[in-house]
Amino acid sequence: xxxxxxxxxxxxxxxxGGIAVIRVSGKNxxxxxxxxxxxxxxxISLYKQFAKIVSYGNMVNKTGEIIDEVLATxxxxxxxxxxxxxxxxxxHGSVYVQQTILQLLIENGCILAQPGxxxxxxxxxxxIDLSQAEAVADLIASSSAASHRMAMHQMRGGFSSELxxxxxxxxxxxxxxxxxxxxxxxxxxxxxxxxxxxxxxxIEQLIMKLSDSFxxxxxxxxxxxVALVGETNVGKSTLLNVLLNEEKAIVSDIHxxxxxxxxxxxxxxxxxxxxxxxxxxxxxKDKIESMGIERTYxxxxxxxxxxWIVDCTELTEHxxxxxxxxxxxxxxxxxxxxxxxxxxxxxxxxxxxxxxxEQFEGERIYISxxxxxxxxxxxxxxxxxxxxxxxxxxxxxxxNIRHYEALQNAHIAICRVIDGLDSGISGDFLSQDIRECMxxxxxxxxxxxxxxxxxxxxxxxxxxx
Amino acid sequence: xxxxxxxxxxxxxxxxGGIAVIRVSGKNxxxxxxxxxxxxxxxISLYKQFAKIVSYGNMVNKTGEIIDEVLATxxxxxxxxxxxxxxxxxxHGSVYVQQTILQLLIENGCILAQPGxxxxxxxxxxxIDLSQAEAVADLIASSSAASHRMAMHQMRGGFSSELxxxxxxxxxxxxxxxxxxxxxxxxxxxxxxxxxxxxxxxIEQLIMKLSDSFxxxxxxxxxxxVALVGETNVGKSTLLNVLLNEEKAIVSDIHxxxxxxxxxxxxxxxxxxxxxxxxxxxxxKDKIESMGIERTYxxxxxxxxxxWIVDCTELTEHxxxxxxxxxxxxxxxxxxxxxxxxxxxxxxxxxxxxxxxEQFEGERIYISxxxxxxxxxxxxxxxxxxxxxxxxxxxxxxxNIRHYEALQNAHIAICRVIDGLDSGISGDFLSQDIRECMxxxxxxxxxxxxxxxxxxxxxxxxxxx
Numbered sequence: 001x002x003x004x005x006x007x008x009x010x011x012x013x014x015x016x017g018g019i020a021v022i023r024v025s026g027k028n029x030x031x032x033x034x035x036x037x038x039x040x041x042x043x044i045s046l047y048k049q050f051a052k053i054v055s056y057g058n059m060v061n062k063t064g065e066i067i068d069e070v071l072a073t074x075x076x077x078x079x080x081x082x083x084x085x086x087x088x089x090x091x092h093g094s095v096y097v098q099q100t101i102l103q104l105l106i107e108n109g110c111i112l113a114q115p116g117x118x119x120x121x122x123x124x125x126x127x128i129d130l131s132q133a134e135a136v137a138d139l140i141a142s143s144s145a146a147s148h149r150m151a152m153h154q155m156r157g158g159f160s161s162e163l164x165x166x167x168x169x170x171x172x173x174x175x176x177x178x179x180x181x182x183x184x185x186x187x188x189x190x191x192x193x194x195x196x197x198x199x200x201x202x203i204e205q206l207i208m209k210l211s212d213s214f215x216x217x218x219x220x221x222x223x224x225x226v227a228l229v230g231e232t233n234v235g236k237s238t239l240l241n242v243l244l245n246e247e248k249a250i251v252s253d254i255h256x257x258x259x260x261x262x263x264x265x266x267x268x269x270x271x272x273x274x275x276x277x278x279x280x281x282x283x284x285k286d287k288i289e290s291m292g293i294e295r296t297y298x299x300x301x302x303x304x305x306x307x308w309i310v311d312c313t314e315l316t317e318h319x320x321x322x323x324x325x326x327x328x329x330x331x332x333x334x335x336x337x338x339x340x341x342x343x344x345x346x347x348x349x350x351x352x353x354x355x356x357x358e359q360f361e362g363e364r365i366y367i368s369x370x371x372x373x374x375x376x377x378x379x380x381x382x383x384x385x386x387x388x389x390x391x392x393x394x395x396x397x398x399x400n401i402r403h404y405e406a407l408q409n410a411h412i413a414i415c416r417v418i419d420g421l422d423s424g425i426s427g428d429f430l431s432q433d434i435r436e437c438m439x440x441x442x443x444x445x446x447x448x449x450x451x452x453x454x455x456x457x458x459x460x461x462x463x464x465x
Numbered sequence: 466x467x468x469x470x471x472x473x474x475x476x477x478x479x480x481x482g483g484i485a486v487i488r489v490s491g492k493n494x495x496x497x498x499x500x501x502x503x504x505x506x507x508x509i510s511l512y513k514q515f516a517k518i519v520s521y522g523n524m525v526n527k528t529g530e531i532i533d534e535v536l537a538t539x540x541x542x543x544x545x546x547x548x549x550x551x552x553x554x555x556x557h558g559s560v561y562v563q564q565t566i567l568q569l570l571i572e573n574g575c576i577l578a579q580p581g582x583x584x585x586x587x588x589x590x591x592x593i594d595l596s597q598a599e600a601v602a603d604l605i606a607s608s609s610a611a612s613h614r615m616a617m618h619q620m621r622g623g624f625s626s627e628l629x630x631x632x633x634x635x636x637x638x639x640x641x642x643x644x645x646x647x648x649x650x651x652x653x654x655x656x657x658x659x660x661x662x663x664x665x666x667x668i669e670q671l672i673m674k675l676s677d678s679f680x681x682x683x684x685x686x687x688x689x690x691v692a693l694v695g696e697t698n699v700g701k702s703t704l705l706n707v708l709l710n711e712e713k714a715i716v717s718d719i720h721x722x723x724x725x726x727x728x729x730x731x732x733x734x735x736x737x738x739x740x741x742x743x744x745x746x747x748x749x750k751d752k753i754e755s756m757g758i759e760r761t762y763x764x765x766x767x768x769x770x771x772x773w774i775v776d777c778t779e780l781t782e783h784x785x786x787x788x789x790x791x792x793x794x795x796x797x798x799x800x801x802x803x804x805x806x807x808x809x810x811x812x813x814x815x816x817x818x819x820x821x822x823e824q825f826e827g828e829r830i831y832i833s834x835x836x837x838x839x840x841x842x843x844x845x846x847x848x849x850x851x852x853x854x855x856x857x858x859x860x861x862x863x864x865n866i867r868h869y870e871a872l873q874n875a876h877i878a879i880c881r882v883i884d885g886l887d888s889g890i891s892g893d894f895l896s897q898d899i900r901e902c903m904x905x906x907x908x909x910x911x912x913x914x915x916x917x918x919x920x921x922x923x924x925x926x927x928x929x930x
Contacts, residue, residue, distance in 0.1 A: 013482030013558060016605060018583070018930030020477060021484055021555070052519040054538055066617055068604075073519055073538075090486070090553075093478060093930070094605045096613050118483070139533075140481060140559045148561050152531055465483030465558070 006032055007121075008105040009113035010098050011464035017093030022101055023464060024089070024110060025082045025118055030074055032108045033087040036060060036101075037072055046087065051076040059091065059101050067104065068097045082118050083125030116461025120454065123446060130446025130457065131160040134400055137461050138221070145270030146220040149391050150399050159210060159396045160445045166203050167441045173199065174434045177427045197421045200414055203437070207411045210398045214407075216388055217399030219304070223265055223272035224386050227300050229326065230309035235340040239309060239369040240264065240275055243379075268379050271388055276303055300329040305385045307378075309338045312345045312353060323359050334385035335362040336378075342366040343373055402457075403444050410440035471497055472586075473570040474578035475563050476929035482558035487566055488929060489554070489575060490547040490583055495539055497573040498552040501525060501566075502537050511552065516541040524556065524566050532569065533562045547583050548590030581926025585919065588911060595911025595922065596625040599865055602926050603686070610735035611685040614856050615864050624675060624861045625910045631668050632906045638664065639899045642892045662886045665879055668902070672876045675863045679872075681853055682864030684769065688730055688737035689851050692765050694791065695774035700805040704774060704834040705729065705740055708844075733844050736853055741768055765794040770850045772843075774803045777810045777818060788824050799850035800827040801843075807831040808838055867922075868909050875905035 006026030012019075024033055034046040039057035049055050051074050059067040071090040080086040091097055106112065114120075116137070123133045135154035142148035154160075176191035228236045243266050264275040276299050300306055308326055310319075326335065337360055339353060350366070357364070365381050367374040391397065398404055413436040420430050442448035471491030477484075489498055499511040504522035514520050516539050524532040536555040545551035556562055571577065579585075581602070588598045600619035607613035619625075641656035693701045708731050729740040741764050765771055773791055775784075791800065802825055804818060815831070822829070830846050832839040856862065863869055878901040885895050907913035 009483075011483040011558075012477040012485060013480040015478040015480065016927070017478030018474075018476040018488075018605065018927055019486055021486060023483075054517040054519065054540075065614070066621070067613075068617070069620070075519075088555075092601070092604050093476075093927075094607050094613065096607045096609065097604065100613075136557070139557050139562065140483065142559050142561045144561065145565075148532075148559065148565070149530070152533070155534070156531070462481070462483055462558075 006110050007113035007117055008032075008102060008110035009118070009464040010102060011088075011118075012093075016095055019090055020093045020098045022089040022091065022098065022105070023113075023118060024087045024105060025080070025084045025113075025121060026110075027085065028109055029085040029087045032105055032110050033072060033074075033089065035108045036104045037070070037089075046072060046074050049074055051079065059089070059104065061100075061104055062107075067100050068092050070101075078125070078127075081127070082121040083127045084121060113463060114458070115463050116458030116465055119461060119465055120458045128155075129160050129164070130449060130453075131158060131400070131403065131444050132156075133446070134402075134457055136465065137457075138399070140462070140465065144220070144267050144272050146388070146391055147272070147399070150217060150220060150397050153395070153397070154399075159206075159398070162206065162396075163441050164445055164447070166199070166206065167438055167445075167447070169199055170203070170434055170438050170441075174431050174438070177431045177434070180427045181431070191427075193421055197418065200417045200421065204411065204414045204418060207407050207414060210396060211404065211407045211411065213395075213397040214399070214404045216391075217397040218401070218404075219386065219388065220271065220391070220397075221399040223274040224305060224388075225276055225303045226273050226305045226307060226382065227276045227303035228307045228309060229296060229300060230338075231311070231314075231322070234309045234311035234314070235369045236309050239307075239338070239340065239367075239378075242369050242372060242375055243275070269383055271383060271386055273305075273382060273386070297325070297329050300326070300333070304333060305382065306330045306333050306335045307338050307382075308335055309340055310357075312339050312341050312349070315353075315356065319356055320359070323357065327360075334387075335360075336381050336385060337362060337364045338378060339364065339366045340369055343368045343371055402453075406440045406443045410437050413437035413440065471575050472578035472582055473497075473567060473575035474583070474929040475567060476553075476583075477558075481560055484555055485558040485563045487554040487556060487563065487570070488578075488583060489552045489570060490545070490549045490578075490586060491575075492550065493574055494550040494552045497570055497575050498537060498539075498554065500573045501569045502535070502554075511537060511539050514539055516544065524554070524569065526565075526569055527572075532565050533557050535566075543590070543592075546592070547586040548592045549586060578928060579923070580928050581923030581930055582928075584926060584930055585923045593620075594625050594629070595914060595918075596623060596865070596868065596909055597621075598911070599867075599922055601930065602922075603864070605927070605930065609685070609732050609737050611853070611856055612737070612864070615682060615685060615862050618860065618862070619864075624671075624863070627671065627861075628906050629910055629912070631664070631671065632903055632910075632912070634664055635668070635899055635903050635906075639896050639903070642896045642899070645892045646896070656892075658886055662883065665882045665886065669876065669879045669883060672872050672879060675861060676869065676872045676876065678860075678862045679864070679869045681856075682862040683866070683869075684851065684853065685736065685856070685862075686864040688739040689770060689853075690739050690741055690768045691770045691772060691847065692741045692768035693772050693774060694761060694765060695803075696776070696779075696787070699774045699776040699779070700834045701774050704772075704803070704805065704832075704843075707834050707837060707840055708740070734848055736848060736851055738770075738847060738851070762790070762794050765791070765798070769798060770847065771795045771798055771800045772803050772847075773800055774805055775822075777804050777806050777814070780818075780821065784821055785824070788822065792825075799852075800825075801846050801850060802827060802829045803843065804829065804831045805834055808833045808836055867918075871905045871908045875902050878902035878905065 004027060006024060006028040008022060008024045010020060011023040012021045030046050036059050037046055037057050038060050039045065039055050044055055046055065054071050054073050056071055059070050061067055068091045073088045075081070075086040075088070077083060077085050089101065091101055119133050119136050122128050123130060132155050135151045135158065138151035139148065139155055142151050173191050173196045179190050180188055228240060230236055244264065266273050266275065306326065337357060354364070363381055363385070365374065365378050367378055369375070398407065413433050416433040417430065417437060420433060439448055443453070469492060471489060471493040473487060473489045475485060476488040477486045495511050501524050502511055502522050503525050504510065504520050509520055511520065519536050519538050521536055524535050526532055533556045538553045540551040540553070542548060542550050554566065556566055584598050584601050587593050588595060597620050600616045600623065603616035604613065604620055607616050638656050638661045644655050645653055693705060695701055709729065731738050731740065771791065802822060819829070828846055828850070830839065830843050832843055834840070863872065878898050881898040882895065882902060885898060904913055908918070
């Protein structure tokens with residue numbers, strides 16, 4: 001990647017809007033923009049204008065035709081998002097105007113930015129580390145309070161600054177150990193093994209804490225999978241619709257959320273639940289239907305929470321058999337037993353109901369999906385089952401699978417370091433393990449990176465960011 | 466409409482983008498934004514910050530949680546788009562972030578802007594006239610060079626300033642004439658009838674010129690309707706696909722253009738042509754098919770240009786009959802005779818072909834749609850037939866049907882004024898006709914407006930503009 005080029009892109013959401021913003025970054029950003037910008041106040045040019053002051057003027061093409069009235073703001077290196085000279089052009093949101101101005105910029109020497117290239121330049125120029133760059137993408141994609149909060153924290157430095165500090169301390173030790181190797185014959189110890197061990201233990205504990213947080217981080221970022229299971233006609237679809245409908249107003253208020261992702265996802269108290277609808281379970285001898293039901297059991301395995309729905313008015317003889325099957329499939333998962341159509345039975349019948357399910361040890365909720373009785377109770381039960389701690393804006397949470405994998409690898413290496421110290425292995429093996437741990441920690445912050453990693457990360461960005 | 470309120474809206478295109486811009490306008494714009502904005506430099510607040518200087522800071526909610534890192538710029542009344550205090554907040558383009566900041570603004574006293582309300586306030590505060598406000602909407606919707614150029618010209622003042630000047634002169638005369646009425650008995654003439662007549666003639670001529678330009682303006686804004694007619698299987702669909710495909714790259718480069726509007730519209734040299742596909746014409750005794758063909762003839766009436774396509778290799782005996790029918794339906798329209806599959810016949814057969822069509826007086830083009838022979842020639846013929854003069858950025862062109870209707874009405878009134886002057890009608894009648902003309906001219910610029918007109922105009926805007 002060369003940063004001698006000057007890049008340009010439309011940074012706002014594609015399509016027609018009131019206004020749009022075109023961003024230009026690079027050595028010639030000011031020059032290329034100034035060539036097509038004529039300020040209303042003739043004394044002003046983007047060259048002479050102070051940084052961060054908005055100038056009002058026209059975008060004109062080669063023949064002097066006015067393409068649009070715009071606002072242009074210059075940010076000078078290094079005080080800009082990318083660390084390079086940046087010009088932001090705020091124009092009318094016509095697609096034609098946006099494309100024409102972009103074309104003019106390209107005619108004047110800019111090249112079209114690649115996806116994420118502005119953020120990549122910010123990383124290259126040391127304005128942010130790699131984990132912060134990834135957080136920018138997460139922030140833009142965030143659609144719930146919790147995922148937003150995690151991305152925001154990570155963008156502001158998050159845990160990566162802490163990792164960097166520990167990594168630098170490791171570097172000091174490894175340098176000393178490698179120095180020992182130069183004095184091989186003399187049996188000296190420059191690196192204090194006791195201090196090194198306590199550092200290694202501190203790192204191991206932090207890595208464990210971060211790895212553990214991934215369960216929560218991943219759930220918040222991607223939503224918590226919830227399977228709805230039960231016999232046919234117990235009201236699964238009605239319940240799903242009620243959950244979706246009640247919250248749909250919130251979901252559909254958010255423009256741009258694609259239909260397929262909202263179809264069966266609900267945001268309750270800032271936590272996203274993804275509902276996996278399943279075929280109704282019933283005891284059947286029909287082969288094809290049995291296969292469908294087998295798939296239902298498989299889907300239970302994908303879920304973190306299982307809502308087992310029972311029609312209070314239609315109890316079948318399969319209860320025991322079902323309890324058994326669901327319990328077997330749902331080991332390690334939260335199962336909530338939902339008694340539906342509760343308004344249709346008398347108070348004393350509830351006791352009979354509960355006795356029938358006395359084998360079941362999980363939580364029970366009594367609702368009527370159709371009449372929306374106690375659906376709030378069900379939502380609270382879902383939130384409780386999700387076991388998501390209250391996230392504060394300075395909590396350390398890993399939500400990125402790439403970070404999680406690097407942490408796993410770093411953990412293996414640091415454990416080897418601790419074991420090695422305990423068993424008094426030689427400096428060269430120790431140094432190798434420490435370097436491996438440093439490598440994986442460095443991958444998170446981008447101290448260690450390669451084109452493939454960078455390509456993977458920035459390729460997922462939108463153009464203009 | 467009250468402008469004591471402070472409005473806020475997302476001004477960029479809805480959906481996820483790299484960045485988004487939220488605009489706030491009104492008396493409390495700075496106060497409401499400052500309440501949730503914490504500048505990185507603690508000495509800075511939006512209150513104290515100079516106008517038009519970009520401030521970098523955080524958007525924070527009531528509990529102090531950081532929602533986003535943003536850039537905020539204050540524009541102070543009257544030096545802003547709306548003429549009121551305006552704050553522009555440039556935030557990350559996550560839908561969640563956009564909505565949350567908007568919510569914070571509303572919690573702090575802003576109300577959600579109505580469609581076009583920013584522009585409406587600019588109009589109310591005398592920053593732009595009504596015709597300029599309409600041009601803002603046209604500019605945002607513009608999707609071709611020509612429609613963009615017209616909107617741009619109109620936005621910069623266009624013909625409305627000229628109309629305003631003439632209207633003011635009319636006002637002077639009508640005041641003098643109405644003064645005469647006070648001196649009814651004395652038979653005085655304060656208003657010089659000769660000067661008034663020459664003014665009336667100048668206005669009449671300008672109105673005519675503007676009205677005449679509407680044909681071009683409307684064609685450029687809405688596209689020029691072109692009917693493709695011909696017998697079945699002469700290659701109409703192939704030709705349409707070729708025209709659409711060759712230019713489709715340009716059309717689909719433009720994000721946000723809805724599919725149904727591009728389906729059969731092509732932008733050739735900055736002019737939009739809307740193709741009306743028709744059922745193939747053939748001599749048939751089948752009643753239902755005859756009805757379809759009758760509809761084809763009706764569609765010819767909707768078109769400004771008719772492409773009559775003939776298969777060179779399959780000439781039928783209906784040529785004369787068809788020539789006759791199409792000629793009758795296409796009176797006043799440009800008809801281009803397109804000989805398709807020209808590569809399939811020998812040179813000398815062309816002469817026979819031409820003789821067969823000697824009755825036809827319009828232009829002839831020889832092409833092969835499938836092999837793309839001379840499709841450029843056809844495009845040039847379409848452009849010529851469209852009779853769109855080269856539009857310069859200071860040409861006076863009316864493209865708005867509302868303006869056209871007002872001009873038509875003003876024309877009737879000013880003609881009555883001229884006739885009245887010629888026949889020496891009394892001052893009170895004269896004054897009535899002048900006032901009527903002034904009324905319609907004022908409707909264009911918004912000097913005369915009512916809630917219904919304003920509602921119609923601004924209701925069509927997008928929110929945030």
